[in-house]
Amino acid sequence: MKVEAEYKYTQNDEWVRVEGNLAVIGISDFAQDQLSDIVFLEYLVSKDDEVAKGDEFGTIESVKAASDIYCPVSGVVVELNEELLDAPETVNSDPYGEAWMIKVEMSDPDELDDLLDAAAYSKKIEESES
Amino acid sequence: MGKKTIYDKSVPGRRGIRFPKPEVPETPLPDALLRADLPLPEVSENEVIRHFTKLSQLNHGVDIGFYPLGSCTMKYNPKVNEAAARLHGFSQIHPLQPEETVQGALHLMYQLQEHLAEIGGFAGVTLQPAAGAHGELTGILMVKKYHEVNGEPHRNKILVPDSAHGTNPATSAMSGFIVKEIPSDERGNVDLEALKAECDETLAGFMLTNPNTLGLFDENVCDIAAIVHQAGGLMYGDGANMNALLGIAKPGEFGVDIMHYNLHKTFSTPHGGGGPGSGPVGVVEKLVDFLPGPVVVMEQDDSGFDFPYYYFATPKHSIGRMKSFHGQFGVMVRAYTYILMHGPDGLREVGELAVLNANYLMHKLKGVYRLPYDRVCMHEFVLEGRWPEVEDIHALDISKRLMDFGFHPPTNYFPLIVREALMIEPTETETKETLDAFADAMLQIAEEAKTNPDLLHSAPHNTPIGRLDEVHAAKNLILCCGLPDSYSD
Numbered sequence: 001m002k003v004e005a006e007y008k009y010t011q012n013d014e015w016v017r018v019e020g021n022l023a024v025i026g027i028s029d030f031a032q033d034q035l036s037d038i039v040f041l042e043y044l045v046s047k048d049d050e051v052a053k054g055d056e057f058g059t060i061e062s063v064k065a066a067s068d069i070y071c072p073v074s075g076v077v078v079e080l081n082e083e084l085l086d087a088p089e090t091v092n093s094d095p096y097g098e099a100w101m102i103k104v105e106m107s108d109p110d111e112l113d114d115l116l117d118a119a120a121y122s123k124k125i126e127e128s129e130s
Numbered sequence: 131m132g133k134k135t136i137y138d139k140s141v142p143g144r145r146g147i148r149f150p151k152p153e154v155p156e157t158p159l160p161d162a163l164l165r166a167d168l169p170l171p172e173v174s175e176n177e178v179i180r181h182f183t184k185l186s187q188l189n190h191g192v193d194i195g196f197y198p199l200g201s202c203t204m205k206y207n208p209k210v211n212e213a214a215a216r217l218h219g220f221s222q223i224h225p226l227q228p229e230e231t232v233q234g235a236l237h238l239m240y241q242l243q244e245h246l247a248e249i250g251g252f253a254g255v256t257l258q259p260a261a262g263a264h265g266e267l268t269g270i271l272m273v274k275k276y277h278e279v280n281g282e283p284h285r286n287k288i289l290v291p292d293s294a295h296g297t298n299p300a301t302s303a304m305s306g307f308i309v310k311e312i313p314s315d316e317r318g319n320v321d322l323e324a325l326k327a328e329c330d331e332t333l334a335g336f337m338l339t340n341p342n343t344l345g346l347f348d349e350n351v352c353d354i355a356a357i358v359h360q361a362g363g364l365m366y367g368d369g370a371n372m373n374a375l376l377g378i379a380k381p382g383e384f385g386v387d388i389m390h391y392n393l394h395k396t397f398s399t400p401h402g403g404g405g406p407g408s409g410p411v412g413v414v415e416k417l418v419d420f421l422p423g424p425v426v427v428m429e430q431d432d433s434g435f436d437f438p439y440y441y442f443a444t445p446k447h448s449i450g451r452m453k454s455f456h457g458q459f460g461v462m463v464r465a466y467t468y469i470l471m472h473g474p475d476g477l478r479e480v481g482e483l484a485v486l487n488a489n490y491l492m493h494k495l496k497g498v499y500r501l502p503y504d505r506v507c508m509h510e511f512v513l514e515g516r517w518p519e520v521e522d523i524h525a526l527d528i529s530k531r532l533m534d535f536g537f538h539p540p541t542n543y544f545p546l547i548v549r550e551a552l553m554i555e556p557t558e559t560e561t562k563e564t565l566d567a568f569a570d571a572m573l574q575i576a577e578e579a580k581t582n583p584d585l586l587h588s589a590p591h592n593t594p595i596g597r598l599d600e601v602h603a604a605k606n607l608i609l610c611c612g613l614p615d616s617y618s619d
Contacts (some may be wrong), residue, residue, distance in 0.1 A: 036524070039604040061599040064526075064543045084617075089601075128549070130518055 001125055002029040004096045008112055009121035010072045015096065016115060021113075023073045023104045027060070032095045035062035041088040044100065051082045053111055057102055058092070073111045075104040107130050135369040136181050140171035146178055176443035180514040188594045190538050192401075196564050198491075200400075200510045200541035200553025202294070202342055203373050204396035210471065211398060211464035225455035229441050229619050235459065240426040242466045243410075249477070250369070250389055250471075251382025252412030254445075256421045257462055259452040262370055265390025265409030266301040267339075272388060272413065272420040273335045273364050274305060279420075279447055285362065287336040291320050293344055293545045295368060298337040299535060307334060314547060318346045318503040320354055329361035339368035340381070343545040343553070344503050345510035347374070355385020361524045364388065364417075373557070374485055374509035377478025388413045393458075397465035408461040422560045423448040426458075483558035487565060491556050494569040498576045502548055510555035512548045523579045525550040527586035529580070533591045 003009075008016045012033035017024040019052065042062035045051055051071045058069040080102050084090055091099040106112075116124065173181075190197070197204035215221065223232050243255040250429025260267040270288065277285040288302035289314050299309045310328050315321045320338070336358045341347045355365050367381045367389035373396045375381070381389050393408040394401040401407070413421060430438040442456075444597065472480060485508050492501065492511040499513040515525030528554070529539030541553035556565055578585050590596060 037601045039601055061604075063604055065546065 001033060001129075003118050003122045003125070005118045007096065008115035008117060009124075010070065010115060011124070012070055014069060014070050014072050016102070016112065017096075018112065019103075020107065021106055022078070023075065023106050024061070024100045024127055025057075025072060025102050025104060026095060026100045027069060027091065027107075027119070029095045031067075032092050035060065035064060035067060038061045038088045038091045039063060041085055041091070043080055043085075043102070045077050045080075047077055047080060049101040051075060051077060051104060060088070069101065071102075071104065072115055073106050074108055077102055077106050079103040107113075113116070132329065136171045136173065136178070137169070139173050139177055139181065139475070142172055144172045144174055146173060146175040174530060176461070190533075195536050195538065196556075196560060196568055197538040198540050198554045198556050199368055199538060200345075201514070201544075202510070202541070203370075203392070203530040203555060203557055204401060204538070205373070205395075205557040205560040206470070207400055207464075208468065211467045213529075214467040215463040217458045217463075219226060221460070221591050222267070225459075230439075232316055233437075233440055234395050235313065236426050237438075238292060239398055239459075239462060240428050240440050240454070240468055240493065242462050242469070243465070245425060245469050246391055246410055247412055248390075249376065250372075250386075250391065250412040251380025252389070253382075253415040254418035254421055254425070255412045256425055257408070257410045257460075258422050258451070258457045259390065259409040259411060260453055260458055261407035262390055262392045262395075262409045263297040263301060263378075264407075264452065265392075265411045266366070266368065267305065268409075268411045268422055268449070268452045269366050269388040269390060269413075270301050270307070270335070270337075270520055270584060271307045272411075273366065274307075274447050275447060276364065277334055282362070285332055286332055287327055287328070287330075287332045288366075289325065289336045289358075291338065291342065291343045292547050293318070294337060294339060295343065295370060298339070298368060302337065308332075312336075312525065314342075314344075317349065317505065318342065318344045319348045319350055322350055322353060322357070323333055324412050325354060325357055329357055329363065331362070332359045333358070333363040335364040335366050337366040337368060338386070338443060339371055340384075340386075341371045341374050341508035341510075343371075344512050344548070345371075345374075345507040345553075345555075346503060346505055347508055351384050358582050359385070371509060374481055376481035376484075377474060378481050382412065382414055386414075387417060393461055393465040398468045399461045399464040406458045406461060408458040408465070410457075418450060419446040421445045422450060422452040481509075483554075487556040487558060488554070490562075491565050491569060494565075495554075495572055498573055499552070503527050510553060513552045513554065514548060514550050515542070515552045516550040517576075520583065523586060525552050527583075527589065528572075528575055528579070530597060531575050531586045531589035532571060533590040535567075536592075537568055 013028045014025050015028050027075045040060045045057045051057060053071055053074045056068045057071045060067050060069055081100055084099060139370045192204050192206055219234055223235055239257055246255045277283060286308055287310060288307040289310050289312050290298045291314060293314055302309045312324050313321045341353055358365050364387045365385050367386035369389045369391045372391060390409045390411045393399045424442035426440055427443045428438045430442050486510055488507050488509050492507050501513055515528045525542045529542055532539050541550055544553055545551060
């Protein structure tokens with residue numbers, strides 16, 4: 001299972017890529033593998049919405065299950081990946097790249113310290129695989 | 131598999147039956163009601179019979195084979211239930227008939243209310259809800275009204291365990307509550323510390339399925355109820371898994387205030403595509419006044435000579451109607467027949483055998499399949515459909531392969547807290563031979579997963595059609611049938 005070295009991760013399998021004060025957010029390769037074929041994605045937030053860490057920002061559905069997606073950091077939503085809504089299967093094929101979901105202008109970048117780094121996240125996956 | 135629809139078999143002028151000569155004078159239909167374009171198929175009677183008999187043979191049902199679909203309690207539905215439901219006194223009455231002309235039907239409904247109350251340990255029962263989730267909605271609306279009437283409308287939070295049926299949080303959210311999830315501990319019980327942390331002055335209630343969807347009886351159920359009650363909340367019981375408790379334990383006595391029964395699971399009425407559901411709700415004394423109205427009430431004078439009289443009445447704080455007319459009456463007749471047929475001792479035996487069968491199967495399979503919560507189970511158990519040393523075999527592959535052996539697959543991917551979950555509920559109605567045959571198939575499949583995984587990936591092989599494209603099915607919904615001409619390949 002691929003884990004991007006430079007990204008941060010949540011216990012709930014979201015990832016964050018930091019670009020200056022922007023947090024780009026998606027779900028991990030492990031998450032998409034667990035869900036299997038993704039058929040539907042919905043955002044529960046809009047541009048300019050304020051979000052708090054832990055808020056649900058979307059719902060993702062596969063042939064197996066539906067799952068909520070949570071915001072790893074607090075801030076303001078500045079962009080949503082609208083193209084993903086029409087091609088949710090991109091989450092399966094390119095979870096760390098094309099399948100980014102939202103970009104959040106962080107209000108408290110210190111929150112990033114609470115997230116898992118790649119090594120800690122890899123360990124978490126390994127534990128659940130065994 | 132024949133792909134022709136009944137319309138494809140239509141030939142102009144062909145007919146199934148000749149109508150008899152009318153015994154009354156003929157009157158032409160009004161012109162406005164006549165149409166030339168009504169596209170009904172023109173086929174002979176034997177073609178109709180063959181067409182639909184063939185279709186029915188492509189299906190799997192509990193009359194055809196084993197159906198261990200976890201949490202659905204796909205027990206055999208005794209045919210005597212059907213005979214009772216077809217009695218003219220039950221099938222040829224109308225819900226708008228005056229009460230005094232349907233006393234027999236009301237007697238049955240009253241007795242069913244009483245029997246269900248006795249079985250669950252409750253003081254009152256409504257028969258209105260038309261499904262399990264409908265029963266949940268009924269119960270949660272009663273929770274809401276109860277707090278309102280008691281001057282505590284600020285109680286707006288419902289707690290659900292992470293092993294809950296998805297309908298529990300959905301029902302709570304639909305009813306306007308905030309939903310909080312409580313994790314399970316390593317034994318599969320509700321985590322008491324996490325529960326206590328959420329029990330504050332906003333607590334409206336806790337929705338507990340017991341036995342839970344892991345098939346485990348919560349070992350701390352009385353403590354859970356005490357914690358919830360102390361915080362001023364109500365205990366909702368999801369009765370989907372009541373089959374395990376029949377005649378053994380009464381939810382009303384282990385702290386549940388409100389519970390729905392699934393007549394179509396526990397009480398052997400048809401299920402799935404076979405018939406409408408029915409989800410009566412039982413409540414403890416303090417909630418009887420909140421039941422949906424009307425309920426059936428009995429009046430009898432003290433002389434002991436007169437027959438009792440039954441009528442409909444609406445409780446004082448009733449949440450109102452949950453269903454037009456009186457619920458699924460035909461289903462009530464079936465469930466009532468089942469209860470009377472078994473009697474108290476028989477119902478207890480149902481519960482005992484359901485638990486015995488599940489434990490028997492669990493012990494035959496554990497070790498070969500991983501059993502994440504290894505305890506004595508109740509009516510069902512949950513295995514993992516994966517092996518760390520075998521790549522790319524999923525619960526779905528195992529399930530599809532099971533179809534080759536003539537078995538309906540178990541529930542897949544639920545509960546969510548088990549990886550690649552296979553949730554197996556054999557029910558009490560299966561023989562040891564059937565359980566052994568199923569276990570043999572499961573063990574063979576586990577072997578094949580390691581030696582010939584492609585056999586699983588390409589399964590099923592022995593069914594009318596092979597592996598379906600689930601992605602395509604989920605993304606390209608055809609929600610409504612067009613006219614036959616509008617179909618294209």
